Amino acid sequence: MTAATLAAPNVAAPSASTSSTSSTASTSSFGAFVADAAASGQLVVQPRMGFGDPRRMRAGLERTKAAVATTVGTLTIDSYTRVGDHAAARDALAEGTPLNGYPIATHSAELTRNLLAGVLDAGFPVQVRHGSSRPEAIVRALAAAGLDATEGGPVSYCLPYGRTPLAESVKNWAHCCELLASLVQAPRTAHVESFGGCMLGQLCPPGLLVAISLLEGLFFVRHGIRSVSLSYAQQTDPGQDAEAVRALRRLASEFLPPDVDRHVVLYTYMGVFPHTERGATRLLEASARLAVTSGAQRLIVKTAAEAHRIPTVLENVRALETAAATAALTGPPREAARSADSEVYREARAFVEAVLELGEDLGKALRTAFARGVLDVPYCLHPDNAGRSRSFVDAGGRLRWSETGAMPVAPHPVRGGRVPGSVRSMTSDGLLAALGRVASQYDGPPAPGSAGSSGPRAGARAARAPA
Numbered sequence: 001m002t003a004a005t006l007a008a009p010n011v012a013a014p015s016a017s018t019s020s021t022s023s024t025a026s027t028s029s030f031g032a033f034v035a036d037a038a039a040s041g042q043l044v045v046q047p048r049m050g051f052g053d054p055r056r057m058r059a060g061l062e063r064t065k066a067a068v069a070t071t072v073g074t075l076t077i078d079s080y081t082r083v084g085d086h087a088a089a090r091d092a093l094a095e096g097t098p099l100n101g102y103p104i105a106t107h108s109a110e111l112t113r114n115l116l117a118g119v120l121d122a123g124f125p126v127q128v129r130h131g132s133s134r135p136e137a138i139v140r141a142l143a144a145a146g147l148d149a150t151e152g153g154p155v156s157y158c159l160p161y162g163r164t165p166l167a168e169s170v171k172n173w174a175h176c177c178e179l180l181a182s183l184v185q186a187p188r189t190a191h192v193e194s195f196g197g198c199m200l201g202q203l204c205p206p207g208l209l210v211a212i213s214l215l216e217g218l219f220f221v222r223h224g225i226r227s228v229s230l231s232y233a234q235q236t237d238p239g240q241d242a243e244a245v246r247a248l249r250r251l252a253s254e255f256l257p258p259d260v261d262r263h264v265v266l267y268t269y270m271g272v273f274p275h276t277e278r279g280a281t282r283l284l285e286a287s288a289r290l291a292v293t294s295g296a297q298r299l300i301v302k303t304a305a306e307a308h309r310i311p312t313v314l315e316n317v318r319a320l321e322t323a324a325a326t327a328a329l330t331g332p333p334r335e336a337a338r339s340a341d342s343e344v345y346r347e348a349r350a351f352v353e354a355v356l357e358l359g360e361d362l363g364k365a366l367r368t369a370f371a372r373g374v375l376d377v378p379y380c381l382h383p384d385n386a387g388r389s390r391s392f393v394d395a396g397g398r399l400r401w402s403e404t405g406a407m408p409v410a411p412h413p414v415r416g417g418r419v420p421g422s423v424r425s426m427t428s429d430g431l432l433a434a435l436g437r438v439a440s441q442y443d444g445p446p447a448p449g450s451a452g453s454s455g456p457r458a459g460a461r462a463a464r465a466p467a
Contacts, residue, residue, distance in 0.1 A: 030125040030149035030191040031227035031261040033072065038263065038297040042070040043288065043327040045299050047316040048129060050076025052092070052099030054107065054115045060313045061116075065124045067317045069324030072298075073119070075147075077101045077130035077138060083162070084134050100310070104128060105137040109144035116145065125149060127193070133158045133169040139176045143183035150180070151193035151229075153216035155366060155375075159382040160200050166370055166384040170363040174223050181224035189227045192220045193265060197231035197248070199377050202271030203391050203434060205399040206235060206244035207347025207409065208377065214251045214352055217262070219362050227261040229298065234269045234287045236438055237397040240344065245294035247345035251352065266296040268323075272439045273306040279443035280304040284319060286442075288326035295333040299323055307439070347409050351375065354408040373406035379431075393434050 037044045047064060051057040061073045078101030080089040089103040104112060120126050127149040128142045135152060142150060158169035177192060184190040196213035213230045220228050230252055232244050245264055252262050268287040274280045281304055291299045303311040303319040311319075341349075354374050358365035369375040373386035380387065388405030400412035 029188045029227070030072065030127055031189060031229070031263065033122075033125045034229070034263050034297050035261060037070050041332075043291055043299055043324065044072055044297060045069050045288075045301055045320045045323045045327075046072050046127070047074055047301060047320060048076050049074050049313070049316055050078065050101030050129070052078060052101065052103060054102075054111060056313075057102050058115045058119065060316070061119045061124075061126065063313050063317050064320065065119060067320045067324075069320045071124070071320055073124060073126035075102045075104060075126060075128045075142075077128065077132070078103050081105050081138065082130055082132045084132070084137065086137065101130075104141040104145070107141075109141065112141070112145035116147075120146065127151065127191075131157055131161055133161065133164040134172050135176050136172065136179065139180050140183070143180060148180075148184045148188045149191040149193070151195055151231075153192075153194045153196055153212075154219060154363065155212055155216060155370075156195035156199060159377060159380050159385055163383060166382075167367050170367060173219070174363055177220050177223035177225050181226070189261065190225055191227040191229070191261075192225050193229040194220070194231055197244075198233040198267055198270055200380055202233075202235070202269075202438075203393075203399065204235075204378055205347070205391050205401055206232070206240055206247075206344045208351060208375070208407075209233065209235075210244050210248045210251065210344060210348035211351030211355075212375070213248060214255060214348070215355055215362070215366065217252065218255060219366070221256060221260055222362055226259070228256070229263050229265045231265045231267060232296070233267040234290060235399055236393050237399070238286065238290060240398045241290055242294045243342040243344040244348075245290070245296050247342060247348050249295055250345060251348060255352065263297040264295065265298040265300060266291045266294075267300045268302040269438055270302075272436050273302060274439045274442040275307045276443050277304040279439070280306065281322060282446070283438070283442045284322055285326040288323040289330045292327050292330040293333055299327075350408045374408065376405050376407055393437055397437075 034044050049060045051060060057075065064071050064073050078089060078099040080092065081103045086106055089099065089106040092099050093103065093106060116126065126147055128138065128147060129151055130138050132138060132152065139150065154170040154173035158164055158166055180190045194213045194216035196216045197209045199209060199212060209232060213232065217228045217230050230248050232248055234241055245266060248264055256262055266287060268284055274283055284301060288299060301319040301323050303315040305311040305315050355365050355369045358368045370384050370386065373388055376386040376389040378389045378391045386405055388403060389401065389407060390403040391399055392402045394400050401409060402411055404411050
């Protein structure tokens with residue numbers, strides 16, 4: 001059975017307005033949609049959702065679009081396609097073996113256009129998410145299907161995901177940015193989101209996350225991309241997280257060209273997730289409030305099922321609506337005084353400036369920075385990462401550096417000169433405790449006076465984009 005016959009019974013045929021040459025996708029540029037939503041006071045919420053079966057994938061997109069929220073859709077790519085093993089993806093489809101994502105480079109462009117027909121439009125753009133350090137086939141496939149948005153980056157889709165040499169990933173991403181920019185035709189605009197704010201998901205102090213995201217955004221722009229989003233993943237302390245999002249926005253205004261479309265995307269906590277539904281919901285709601293008050297324009301949600309299994313479409317929709325309801329009930333952004341540079345801003349700017357001083361070729365500068373340990377992700381085992389940095393969670397919940405190696409920042413000072421969690425003192429029990437801190441905090445009883453859990457539809461109608 002071919003991929004086409006697998007999908008044909010339940011995937012709508014394209015109409016004349018959804019052909020490859022005249023598609024409703026022509027008015028649905030991803031970055032422009034998010035900008036319009038932000039201008040009207042709406043937080044865009046997005047799931048991470050991918051299925052190998054086109055019928056199920058379409059159903060997921062339809063349910064996402066119909067959610068009581070301002071949403072964008074996601075095609076999350078399967079693991080075989082991520083690593084370029086397209087033969088294995090074809091075999092899985094032929095054998096009816098379930099995949100953990102949508103094999104966009106194996107399914108035909110016609111099949112994917114059919115899947116998107118009547119779903120993708122100016123009010124519902126779709127982004128392709130993948131995790132690949134070799135994304136050329138994915139970029140060609142998404143553009144052929146009428147899409148304009150993806151995410152990743154030469155560092156963020158290399159170091160956490162395998163052993164591809166950083167130099168190879170940088171070369172691949174430079175080529176693919178230029179390729180995407182050439183394949184996406186006006187009036188649409190190619191959009192790439194940096195995954196740099198999510199390195200390893202947890203225990204990376206925010207200054208480095210902010211810096212990598214900004215540097216990847218600069219890398220995209222230098223290779224022809226005119227619409228970017230910069231990411232940050234919720235960490236262990238709300239105050240530090242708010243500093244990080246504001247620092248990312250400020251650095252974007254200082255370093256990115258003014259004519260480049262940009263926004264900040266926040267990820268609900270990427271580490272060990274609460275095991276209780278109540279705890280998971282509280283953490284999701286906290287991320288929605290953080291997004292609104294710090295000025296992020298888009299939120300990638302997680303569901304109450306994250307600690308146990310892959311979530312269903314219904315669970316994803318419930319998370320979208322919960323986040324949208326919480327955002328609708330949250331006050332406007334609270335800006336910190338511009339005269340005071342936050343700790344996160346100062347640290348992130350030190351990283352950015354140190355890399356930019358390594359040369360005009362940003363790809364080469366990134367390679368040199370990691371080779372010299374100027375950038376060094378804690379607990380990252382990739383061969384091109386120096387591995388001399390370490391972090392810890394202080395008594396107040398903030399992520400701090402205990403060891404910085406050759407990086408242009410200093411370890412956090414502690415009385416007595418010994419940092420809990422340093423290379424010398426971190427134990428396996430200590431590491432596990434740090435990794436599980438957020439889950440334990442949210443699974444526990446709510447703190448006196450803290451915001452309670454709101455229902456998924458309370459106030460959600462107010463969060464829906466205008467028709």
